[in-house]
Amino acid sequence: MAPACETCKANPAQIVRPKDRSKLCTECFFSVFEAEIHHTITSNALFHRGEKIAIGASGGKDSTVLASVLKTLDERHDYGVELILLSIDEGIKGYRDDSLMTVKRNAKQYEMPLTIVGYDELYGWTMDQVVEQVGKKGNCTYCGVFRRQALDRGAARLGVRHVVTGHNADDVAETVLMNLLRGDLPRLSRSTSIVTSTPSAASTDPNSHSNIKRSKPLKYAYEKEIVLYAHHKRLDYFTTECIYSPEAFRGSARALIKNLERLRPSAILDVVRSGEDMAKLVPGSDEGCGGACSSAVPAAEEEEGGCGSANGRTAGGEMANLEQQLVQGDVATEHDLEVEITLKTVASQGTNDVNGNGNGNSNGKLAHVAQSSNARKVRKNKGGQAFIPRKTPKQVMGQCRICGYLSSQDVCKACVLLEGLNKSRPKNNIEIGYEPEDSEVQGITNGVKQVHVKGD
Amino acid sequence: MSDQAPKMKDEDTLSITVEFTGGLEMLFSNERKHSLSIPIRNEDGTRTNMAALVDYLCQNLMKDPRKDLFILDGTVRPGILVLINDADWELEGEDKYEIESGDNILFVSTLHGG
Structure with missing residues (x-):
């Protein structure tokens, strides 16, 4: 028989919190989980009244929980923000088309307007076509680079300056480990930030997609608790792994994180905190500057991090840190x-x-x-x-020559990738184009717009 | 010790419901919910506990050859949550929980994308 809830002492405990091993009933768990996210939002001043905020919604557990919790909190604490859902359609048959159905239901359930932006309309390529072209290995790079811009572009279209994503503590810990394993400290520093924004200096055009703020309200929430929240709240979410992702490097980091969690549950938040602390040691890092100097590092090519500006976990000492950092910059x-x-x-x-x-x-x-x-x-x-x-890197911020997206390079990463894809496109197109019988092939040709086929 | 279990009778079995979500259903014939009758005792005469159930599921229910996506080092893979009648199995003794008739056991993978 389960012990009683440690908070209300009345109901039987159903949940063991990974961060402190406390045993709670579902009701007490809901309130503490929501309260902690509220705390993350207020202590980092993530939202301001009147702001229009797009929730990057995939239909998965994280973004569904995020939408549900933000709606609850906005009603409870009157943030005075306008919440909308923004989904990206990568064009992966059997994965994204199903999960988008979930998002459409969520839009009704949470009474939030939904916008779906497709890779095909933005880039002329669906992920199915990209994989056809580059194979399963490395396609996540394309997807990640495209997605970041896609959310920004989608937001810009809607006149939204702030996008929130469902990245949780496990995701951040994974990213910290991945960047550590790659030796990519600048990115490690940026990926730990709770707010990442592309600096407004880069563009004076208010409709530019280079000027969108990103934040992760679930940054300190355990994946386990997100899943339990979704389960016990009976939220409608979609769970099928991306059919292309099993080969991703992230998978190994993820397995490592989960193994660590089994041995010592607090390890996940500890890795996140270590990431934040290491970030402060990276010369040129924005961590700790509260966003004032966020122009130092470009974000355009970030998989999910972006140029940092976070007020980290610690409230005090950040500005002092910045000063120290400036002094130490030369030494470093x-x-x-x-x-x-x-x-x-x-x-x-x-x-x-x-x-x-x-x-x-x-x-x-x-x-x-x-x-x-x-x-x-x-x-x-x-x-x-x-x-x-x-x-x-002491990169200088600029704009991509081709698409205008914020980039430290002459041409942004998305455009470089696109260029590579487009170069080899006509050949494939002809091959595929003249085989109309297979339904799968049919799907691909349809997406390809057939310009090249007819041209040749 | 090894009292070879003969033909099963009703009083020798437990009726339970086992559910798989979060992508795990993929490994179990794409079925989320399974109603099972499992032996009440192991071959060595001890009561069937969670460890034995997990073993049973691997042997009998899982058609997918990728056992390592469900178990690792003899227990449920890290990243898979186990709920016994909607309570975290950590509250019930994990592997050692002795299964009762009518129990609902839920396995949720957290390993899948959000």
């Missing part, structure tokens, strides 16, 4: 320089070893192994830039 840069030199030397020596070692080079083995493994690390760093030493 110097320190970076040291690393560069080391890497460079190793890299240039190691180049031959990478090949040599493969053939079982026996001379000076130890040294060579060490060097070559270093060299490999450097090489892996980023494909073509193998020998460019790592440096915390």
Whole structure:
């Protein structure tokens, strides 16, 4: 028999909270879960009265819980915000079309207007077509890059300046680990921010899609609690894994996180906090500046983070931190320089070893192994830039030459990816276009707009 | 010790409902809800508990060969929540909970996208 709820002492406990192991009944769990999200919203000043806010809705548990909780909290605490649902249709048959049905039901249940924006109309490519082109490996990169812009573009269309997403503590912890494993500290720093906004300085056009604020009200909410909230509230959500995602690197980080949670449930929030603290150590990071200096780092190419501006978890000390950070900036840069030199030397020596070692080079083995493994690390760093030493990027913000989206590069990542896709499109188009019998193939040709087919 | 279980009689079985959600139904013939009759005792004579049920589900109910998506290191995979009559199984002794007739056991995966 279950023990009594630790809060009301009346009902039997049904839930064990991962963060503190407290045992609660469903009613007490609902109120504490909602209260904590309210606290996240108010302590970070996420919303302001009169604001129109788009909830990035996928039909999955996180965004469904987010929509439900925000509606509840807005009614309870009178935020005075206007909530709408914004969905992205990546064009994945058997996944997104089903989950969009859920979003449509949610729109009715929560009485929120819904807008759906498709990859095909934004980019001329559905994810099904992208996968057809690039294969299952690496397609998540496309999807992620496209999605970020898609939400911004969708929001801009609706005249909304603020998009909230359902990223939870597990997601943030995963992202922290992933960036740690990749050695991508600048991104680690940005991905831990609760608010990410593309700076308004980048664009004076109020309808520009480069000027949208993002926030994660569920950043400190455990995935477990989100699922339990959805379950006990009987929320209508959709659960099928993206059919293309099993190969994603994120999956490994996710499994690692879940294993850690089993051993020590507080590990997830601890990783999030470690991420926030590490973020403060990254030179040029915005973490801790409260958004004032958010223009230092561009966000356009962020998978989900974006350029940071968060008031982290700690209320005080942030500004003091910023000052310290400014002072330490030069020191950190110097320190970076040291690393560069080391890497460079190793890299240039190691180049031959990478090949040599493969053939079982026996001379000076130890040294060579060490060097070559270093060299490999450097090489892996980023494909073509193998020998460019790592440096915390001090990027200059600009706009993409092609689409106008905020980017540190001349052409934004989405446009680069699109260019690659479009280059090889005509060939495939002809092949597919002339095989009308298969229904699956039919679906693809329909989406392709057939311009090329007729042109050729 | 090993008293080979002969033909099952009604009093030897437990009628329970097992549900899979959050994407787990995919591993169980795409059926969310399963009504099962399981032996009340294990082969060694002990009462059927959650550990035995999980084992039973893997052996008898799961057609999908990817057992590791459901169990890992002999227990339910981390990231899958288990609710016994809508209460977290951590409150009921997890693996060691002895199953009663009429129990509703729910497995929810949290591993799927949101």
